[in-house]
Amino acid sequence: MTEHPPDAEMMNRALREAARGLGRTSPNPPVGCVLVRNGEVVGRGAHLRAGEPHAEVFALREAGVRAWGATAYVTLEPCSHFGRTPPCADALVAAGVARVVIAALDPDPRVRGQGAQRLSQAGIAVTLGMGEPEALRQQAGFRSLVTRGRPWVTYKYAMTLDGKVAALDPDGRGEANGAVTGAEARARVMAWRNETDAIAVGRGTVQTDDPRLTTRGLEGGRDPRPVVFDRHGRTTPAARVMRPGTVLVTAPDTRVPRHEAAGVEVVRADTLPEALTKLGQLKVGTLLLEGGPTLASALLEAGLVDEVRALVAPKLLGAGLSPLTAPVRPMPLAQALHDVTFEPLGPDLLITGLLHKIPRL
Numbered sequence: 001m002t003e004h005p006p007d008a009e010m011m012n013r014a015l016r017e018a019a020r021g022l023g024r025t026s027p028n029p030p031v032g033c034v035l036v037r038n039g040e041v042v043g044r045g046a047h048l049r050a051g052e053p054h055a056e057v058f059a060l061r062e063a064g065v066r067a068w069g070a071t072a073y074v075t076l077e078p079c080s081h082f083g084r085t086p087p088c089a090d091a092l093v094a095a096g097v098a099r100v101v102i103a104a105l106d107p108d109p110r111v112r113g114q115g116a117q118r119l120s121q122a123g124i125a126v127t128l129g130m131g132e133p134e135a136l137r138q139q140a141g142f143r144s145l146v147t148r149g150r151p152w153v154t155y156k157y158a159m160t161l162d163g164k165v166a167a168l169d170p171d172g173r174g175e176a177n178g179a180v181t182g183a184e185a186r187a188r189v190m191a192w193r194n195e196t197d198a199i200a201v202g203r204g205t206v207q208t209d210d211p212r213l214t215t216r217g218l219e220g221g222r223d224p225r226p227v228v229f230d231r232h233g234r235t236t237p238a239a240r241v242m243r244p245g246t247v248l249v250t251a252p253d254t255r256v257p258r259h260e261a262a263g264v265e266v267v268r269a270d271t272l273p274e275a276l277t278k279l280g281q282l283k284v285g286t287l288l289l290e291g292g293p294t295l296a297s298a299l300l301e302a303g304l305v306d307e308v309r310a311l312v313a314p315k316l317l318g319a320g321l322s323p324l325t326a327p328v329r330p331m332p333l334a335q336a337l338h339d340v341t342f343e344p345l346g347p348d349l350l351i352t353g354l355l356h357k358i359p360r361l
């Protein structure tokens with residue numbers, strides 16, 4: 001008898017399938033499915049866009065009659081509801097799948113365990129939780145939208161070893177701020193942009209850097225939707241980021257006709273929680289916060305930053321801007337990250353961690 005690849009390996013394949021949808025499926029989750037019979041992959045599928053078929057459907061189509069008696073590896077609980085497509089749980093039952101391995105339950109109130117239940121009731125063996133940590137990370141945006149109505153917010157910054165994200169500009173020529181980190185870190189940031197629904201910056205960053213916030217140097221890459229937080233609409237409509245589709249977040253009474261004429265969508269909100277809820281309504285599931293320190297500090301203090309990705313360059317700068325501006329607090333009140341990772345990226349070091357748990361149900 002031949003040895004079959006273990007469940008973990010097959011779930012990894014399903015997770016790799018799911019990754020193809022990252023940044024493209026909102027408000028739906030990226031989901032991957034692999035069908036395996038006698039140790040052989042007979043079908044693969046991914047959910048690639050809201051409104052299109054679910055991952056299981058593509059995998060079942062590819063497998064055809066070979067789905068009979070197969071094991072399905074799915075990164076999210078197969079759905080049990082009639083949405084834009086019929087229930088995947090029913091499709092798996094009808095195809096004669098013998099066993100289903102699920103990474104994580106679906107928090108959507110229309111599903112929430114009922115998909116797994118349907119499979120069990122049909123006599124299918126169900127295994128739950130294989131590869132769950134990775135699946136939750138892939139689905140953080142969807143899970144945040146479904147359970148909290150706002151995006152999963154990741155603060156990304158690059159700083160020197162002495163904790164500075166930018167130099168001060170002694171003579172005001174605006175040439176003081178070259179890149180902090182190297183090519184590998186830059187490539188990673190582009191990969192993140194490709195996988196994120198939207199990318200946020202404050203007014204200060206637009207003014208000093210005039211960033212494009214596009215995904216560059218990545219084959220098949222797509223641009224995240226830019227979101228500019230600018231309460232009083234003081235950024236110039238001529239800024240490179242002010243293009244059709246960009247979101248401008250302002251106070252309720254701010255008038256920005258020239259931005260609107262440039263095709264910018266204006267979101268008006270009194271508070272940051274309200275602003276994020278409105279971004280959620282625009283299907284922003286994942287929001288990558290790329291500066292600056294004022295906006296990041298305000299979101300952090302409001303409890304709205306969920307994850308941190310810090311790129312640390314082994315250089316010393318001296319006077320400069322810190323990734324956060326406020327408030328002053330004693331060390332025992334420092335906010336500790338959990339699920340921390342360290343990864344060398346060329347000459348730099350990537351440190352990531354979570355401030356909040358990714359919502360499970």
Ligand code: AOF
Nearest residue numbers: 031047054055078079083084085088108
């Ligand atoms: C699955 N497999 O690949 C995905 C699922 O609007 P619909 O019909 O596409 O339904 C969206 C909901 O379906 C979404 O909120 C989530 O509960 C589930 N997503 N389920 O079985 C998939 N993408």
Ligand code: ZN
Nearest residue numbers: 054079087088
């Ligand atoms: Zn489905």
